[in-house]
Amino acid sequence: MDLYITAFLKNMTGKNFQQLAADFVPEYSKLISKSGGILSPESLSSIQAALQEGKLKDVVEKIQQSLTEAENASLAVAVIGESGTGKSSFINALRGLSHEEEGSASVGVVETTMKKTPYQHPKYPNVTFWDLPGTGTPNFHPDTYLETVGFAEYDFFIIISSSRFSFNDADLARKINEMGKKFYFVRTKIDSDLYNEKKFKPKSFKSEKVLQQIRDYCLANLSNIGVLEPDVFLISNFDVGDFDFPKLEQTLLKDLPAHKRHVFALLLPDFCDASIEMKRDFLKEKIWLNAMKSGVLSFIPFMPFINGFDLPEQEMCLKVYRSHFGLDDKSIEKIAEKLGTSVQDIKSYTKSLDFWHLVKDDSIATKAMKCAESFCAFKGGPLSAVVQFLKIYFLHSKFLNTVADDAKILLRMMK
Ligand SMILES: Nc1nc2c(ncn2[C@@H]2O[C@H](COP(=O)(O)OP(=O)(O)OP(=O)(O)O)[C@@H](O)[C@H]2O)c(=O)[nH]1
Numbered sequence: 336m337d338l339y340i341t342a343f344l345k346n347m348t349g350k351n352f353q354q355l356a357a358d359f360v361p362e363y364s365k366l367i368s369k370s371g372g373i374l375s376p377e378s379l380s381s382i383q384a385a386l387q388e389g390k391l392k393d394v395v396e397k398i399q400q401s402l403t404e405a406e407n408a409s410l411a412v413a414v415i416g417e418s419g420t421g422k423s424s425f426i427n428a429l430r431g432l433s434h435e436e437e438g439s440a441s442v443g444v445v446e447t448t449m450k451k452t453p454y455q456h457p458k459y460p461n462v463t464f465w466d467l468p469g470t471g472t473p474n475f476h477p478d479t480y481l482e483t484v485g486f487a488e489y490d491f492f493i494i495i496s497s498s499r500f501s502f503n504d505a506d507l508a509r510k511i512n513e514m515g516k517k518f519y520f521v522r523t524k525i526d527s528d529l530y531n532e533k534k535f536k537p538k539s540f541k542s543e544k545v546l547q548q549i550r551d552y553c554l555a556n557l558s559n560i561g562v563l564e565p566d567v568f569l570i571s572n573f574d575v576g577d578f579d580f581p582k583l584e585q586t587l588l589k590d591l592p593a594h595k596r597h598v599f600a601l602l603l604p605d606f607c608d609a610s611i612e613m614k615r616d617f618l619k620e621k622i623w624l625n626a627m628k629s630g631v632l633s634f635i636p637f638m639p640f641i642n643g644f645d646l647p648e649q650e651m652c653l654k655v656y657r658s659h660f661g662l663d664d665k666s667i668e669k670i671a672e673k674l675g676t677s678v679q680d681i682k683s684y685t686k687s688l689d690f691w692h693l694v695k696d697d698s699i700a701t702k703a704m705k706c707a708e709s710f711c712a713f714k715g716g717p718l719s720a721v722v723q724f725l726k727i728y729f730l731h732s733k734f735l736n737t738v739a740d741d742a743k744i745l746l747r748m749m750k
């Protein structure tokens with residue numbers, strides 16, 4: 336990546352726009368997560384075209400527009416299913432809340448979801464999960480269900496079952512499809528199916544075999560009731576790191592429009608190294624796009640350089656990363672409590688809680704200077720602006736990597 340930045344700066348200095356345009360898409364593709372990135376194919380082509388024509392203001396504007404869209408994106412997820420299937424538990428699992436935590440959806444052994452209820456994500460208020468009553472519930476007749484719940488409001492639907500999917504579920508899926516929306520079938524309580532099988536057939540029990548049986552049964556059931564090319568995700572709401580939960584998250588991410596991916600990736604709970612890495616990829620992409628934007632900006636004559644190296648701003652950036660990875664002050668206190676240790680003790684295992692230590696790191700300024708000097712042999716020109724944005728680029732990358740590494744350390748300690 337640093338090599339690309341150096342090449343980028345050299346090409347900017349030499350006004351080598353053909354090369355800049357040619358490098359942009361392959362470099363971007365290398366950088367983004369497996370589930371896709373923030374830029375839509377249209378944004379990618381328009382940035383590439385602007386680079387090719389040397390229209391630097393357009394490049395800056397288009398990158399900024401994509402970043403703003405990703406930042407402000409809202410998401411409404413509808414969760415439907417019959418009573419007791421685990422809708423509220425699923426919503427809590429995705430919001431990273433335990434059943435007893437403040438703001439969690441009520442979960443119970445008796446019927447609880449009687450009306451459409453919104454649950455905002457505690458950290459990402461633009462994301463709302465809608466807990467919807469099952470299609471068979473009084474006041475929600477199958478024929479008028481989607482109109483009653485206001486189908487147009489939702490980005491996608493999750494249809495939940497804990498046994499077999501009903502005809503009502505399939506009918507609903509067909510209607511959702513006709514309305515141009517996406518749906519996903521989720522089968523919950525896999526943990527208790529495995530537990531029961533093991534208890535009653537201890538000799539012949541094989542978890543893969545039981546999972547395959549459940550999967551085949553759900554798929555056969557769905558195709559019998561008329562769902563074409565059904566796909567089903569087997570999950571346990573009690574263990575979001577296991578079974579098909581990670582695959583479900585990746586599929587949802589991949590299917591979302593580019594600008595909505597960012598916020599969804601950030602809200603996913605950090606239950607394993609892979610989910611931490613995915614989050615790191617999304618945030619790395621943002622650092623990169625901001626660096627590209629500032630880099631291009633510093634080559635436009637008479638343009639004010641917007642991002643100065645402002646310490647409170649840098650401190651805020653570290654705080655935001657810590658919050659994305661569940662390492663904000665409040666979460667650290669909870670982690671310390673869970674581990675039966677003190678916050679001070681947690682600080683000794685981690686590096687991201689000490690802003691001053693990270694920001695004092697001389698190697699960042701040296702790296703920025705070296706990178707800028709490697710292409711900017713002449714005096715004057717955009718050198719100071721370039722050093723400035725490189726410093727921010729290296730510092731934010733360092734913040735991100737330190738926070739993500741700490742998240743992994745704490746995850747391991749809590750397992
Ligand atoms: N073992 C197991 N139990 C689960 C799972 N998901 C939910 N449950 C339990 O199933 C019961 C019903 O869960 P809820 O989340 O309240 O289900 P719901 O679909 O919201 O139910 P209603 O609001 O009544 O429609 C609760 O006792 C949950 O603890 C799961 O994945 N595994």
Ligand SMILES: [Mg+2]
Binds near residue numbers: 423441447
């Ligand atoms: Mg409920």
